[in-house]
Amino acid sequence: MYKALTIAGSDSGGGAGIQADLKTFQELEVFGMSALTAVTAQNTLGVHGVYPMTVEAVSQQIKAIGEDMGTDAIKTGMLFNAEIIEAVSELLVTYQWKNVVVDPVMIAKGGASLLQQDAISALKKYLLPRALVITPNIPEAEVLTGMSIRTVHDKREAAMRLFDLGVKNIVLKGGHDEDPSESVDLLFDGKEFYTFSSKRISTKNTHGTGCTFSAAITAWLAKGLSVLEAVTKSKDFIQAAIEVEIKIGHGHGPTNHWAYRKRNKVLIDS
Numbered sequence: 512m513y514k515a516l517t518i519a520g521s522d523s524g525g526g527a528g529i530q531a532d533l534k535t536f537q538e539l540e541v542f543g544m545s546a547l548t549a550v551t552a553q554n555t556l557g558v559h560g561v562y563p564m565t566v567e568a569v570s571q572q573i574k575a576i577g578e579d580m581g582t583d584a585i586k587t588g589m590l591f592n593a594e595i596i597e598a599v600s601e602l603l604v605t606y607q608w609k610n611v612v613v614d615p616v617m618i619a620k621g622g623a624s625l626l627q628q629d630a631i632s633a634l635k636k637y638l639l640p641r642a643l644v645i646t647p648n649i650p651e652a653e654v655l656t657g658m659s660i661r662t663v664h665d666k667r668e669a670a671m672r673l674f675d676l677g678v679k680n681i682v683l684k685g686g687h688d689e690d691p692s693e694s695v696d697l698l699f700d701g702k703e704f705y706t707f708s709s710k711r712i713s714t715k716n717t718h719g720t721g722c723t724f725s726a727a728i729t730a731w732l733a734k735g736l737s738v739l740e741a742v743t744k745s746k747d748f749i750q751a752a753i754e755v756e757i758k759i760g761h762g763h764g765p766t767n768h769w770a771y772r773k774r775n776k777v778l779i780d781s
């Protein structure tokens with residue numbers, strides 16, 4: 512039995528956040544657990560409200576899991592403020608959790624802020640040095656590195672700067688790239704660069720792509736795969752989830768979390 516914990520915000524619309532993470536864990540036959548950092552009132556059209564949990568509530572949820580069930584891998588998503596980031600970082604040390612995937616969620620697709628501005632430095636100082644993998648999109652990597660990212664050379668430079676902050680593996684996602692034909696993600700492990708390219712799908716239903724992709728990486732790490740293997744499989748998972756479209760809501764709809772399983776019935780067990 513493999514277990515994974517997500518520490519993230521709730522998306523009432525079910526496409527991103529905790530909901531996307533738990534659905535992805537379930538699809539990959541990993542037992543999913545959660546610690547909520549905030550509740551968002553959200554649908555495919557946007558974020559209508561953000562209601563953060565107290566730092567005590569977040570810590571108590573994580574401790575409840577740490578003291579009883581344990582976990583094989585963890586992912587963090589929306590953390591909202593510096594206090595929560597510091598508490599989560601300390602608990603990662605307390606329980607010596609090593610398979611830590613940090614998705615540095617900052618802004619929802621419609622522009623709503625999911626991380627307070629003054630929490631960026633806490634993220635860099637406390638959480639990133641404890642991450643096995645970080646999965647920023649291009650705007651998030653720009654904020655974390657203070658550089659603008661346009662070219663392949665920029666992407667490599669940004670990944671190296673993030674490595675210097677103590678992150679062991681950087682997955683720089685290409686969803687926000689200008690390239691109309693491909694969506695290219697870059698992995699840097701401190702030595703080598705690996706490129707993961709897929710056909711860019713023309714769709715507006717990309718709500719929660721980042722959450723789903725990093726949750727899949729977390730699930731496969733929980734099952735004992737290497738970072739390279741986990742990222743390779745997760746790229747296929749997210750490609751299927753975007754490609755096999757489901758149409759829900761009037762705006763940016765969710766991805767299809769069961770598409771990969773239906774397509775690859777036998778491939779889930781690594």
Ligand SMILES: Nc1ncnc2c1ncn2[C@@H]1O[C@H](COP(=O)(O)OP(=O)(O)OP(=O)(O)O)[C@@H](O)[C@H]1O
Nearest residue numbers: 648684685686687694711712718719720721722724
């Ligand atoms: N239109 C697309 N076609 C194919 N792959 C895509 C597309 N959009 C995003 N992806 C892939 O989805 C994954 C997530 O990338 P993206 O940059 O969109 O994350 P994100 O901005 O954090 O997502 P979100 O904020 O919606 O959760 C990456 O593997 C990326 O290559």
Ligand SMILES: Cc1ncc(CO)c(N)n1
Nearest residue numbers: 520521522527528589619
């Ligand atoms: C709760 C939550 N976490 C993450 C994202 C980013 O997609 C979102 N829109 N909502």
